Amino acid sequence: MHRILFICFGNICRSPMAEFIMKDLVKKRGLEHAFSIASCATSAEEIGNPVYPPARDELARHGIGCAGKAAAQLQPQDYEAYDLLLVMDTLNYKTVLHRTDGDPAGKVHRLLEPTRRGGDIADPWFTRRFDTAYREIFAGCEAWLEQLTAQ
Numbered sequence: 001m002h003r004i005l006f007i008c009f010g011n012i013c014r015s016p017m018a019e020f021i022m023k024d025l026v027k028k029r030g031l032e033h034a035f036s037i038a039s040c041a042t043s044a045e046e047i048g049n050p051v052y053p054p055a056r057d058e059l060a061r062h063g064i065g066c067a068g069k070a071a072a073q074l075q076p077q078d079y080e081a082y083d084l085l086l087v088m089d090t091l092n093y094k095t096v097l098h099r100t101d102g103d104p105a106g107k108v109h110r111l112l113e114p115t116r117r118g119g120d121i122a123d124p125w126f127t128r129r130f131d132t133a134y135r136e137i138f139a140g141c142e143a144w145l146e147q148l149t150a151q
Contacts (some may be wrong), residue, residue: 001033001037002083004037005040005074005082006037006088007087007096008044008092009091010043010049012050012052012055013124013125014088014121015041015088017055017059017133018086019065019069020065020066021064029149037118040066040075041073057129057130058130059134065095065104071072074099076126078103079105084107085109085112088137093108113140117139121140
């Protein structure tokens with residue numbers, strides 16, 4: 001079982017988009033039984049709030065739903081509960097490293113790490129480019145899925 005936790009600042013845009021994109025990719029390949037996928041925030045700002053409407057709308061444009069998702073914050077036990085903690089940007093990467101005592105098991109990675117592009121996924125809350133965020137997140141999810149299923 002591959003246990004993946006996607007992480008961004010508020011858990012209302014990028015990380016829930018990643019969660020539901022990955023769930024969709026896994027479902028289309030008939031691999032639901034082999035994956036446990038969730039998302040959370042590094043901050044407490046949005047806890048309990050639903051997916052931000054423009055992010056929800058972008059997912060819907062691609063036939064992906066996210067009903068019932070409420071923002072949650074990263075908890076200390078999440079490090080042991082997941083095999084991969086995939087973050088969206090450098091700021092959140094550093095925050096997660098700090099909260100996991102430096103990532104002793106090597107579980108924390110940037111979502112775009114296995115792609116040619118690498119780097120950060122800009123926060124669409126600020127850029128307003130939910131389409132760009134979707135494309136980048138999709139590319140990262142596809143790359144991780146390929147890597148995980150090749151093992």
